[in-house]
């Protein structure tokens with residue numbers, strides 16, 4: 001299964017997907033990395049893994065950017081789009097075209113703490129736990145149907161850095177798992193509910 005990863009930053013989730021594929025835990029190919037930041041470390045990781053990189057130029061028109069992105073995804077014959085720290089909102093027509101075929105990972109238990117700085121938000125709210133969510137993307141900001149979530153406790157003395165480390169460790173297991181379920185055709189979207197079919201050996 002051909003996937004595109006869209007990332008603007010460090011790319012540790014891209015790396016987790018690359019490693020899951022290499023380890024045989026994920027039946028997919030990262031066919032392209034799309035980024036809006038050519039200097040992002042995600043680009044270094046993609047090049048190291050011989051993954052083609054496409055730069056989405058810094059445009060100001062979301063519809064125009066959306067048309068560009070859609071052309072890229074079609075050119076690479078992408079079955080699933082994985083947002084992994086991609087810092088741009090996508091045009092509605094791209095989201096609609098990839099309905100049920102575009103995922104995002106978010107460092108909180110959505111619908112808690114959507115948007116930017118979710119880990120900082122959780123610490124500021126002094127909640128006992130936060131977590132990780134993998135969800136399908138809809139038009140909103142971190143509002144799409146949830147595929148998979150895992151709790152991460154907030155420990156006494158946690159800093160943003162220490163909590164981020166534990167959240168990332170969970171992300172790096174959850175994202176490949178959700179993508180593998182998609183590759184196995186086990187995910188169905190009924191209205192806003194994601195159903196996960198049991199694993200079969202057939």
Ligand code: GRF
Nearest residue numbers: 010011012013085105106107
């Ligand atoms: C992750 O925490 C992810 O949940 C959020 O952005 C961050 C990306 O990290 N959407 P990385 O670039 O994959 O290291």
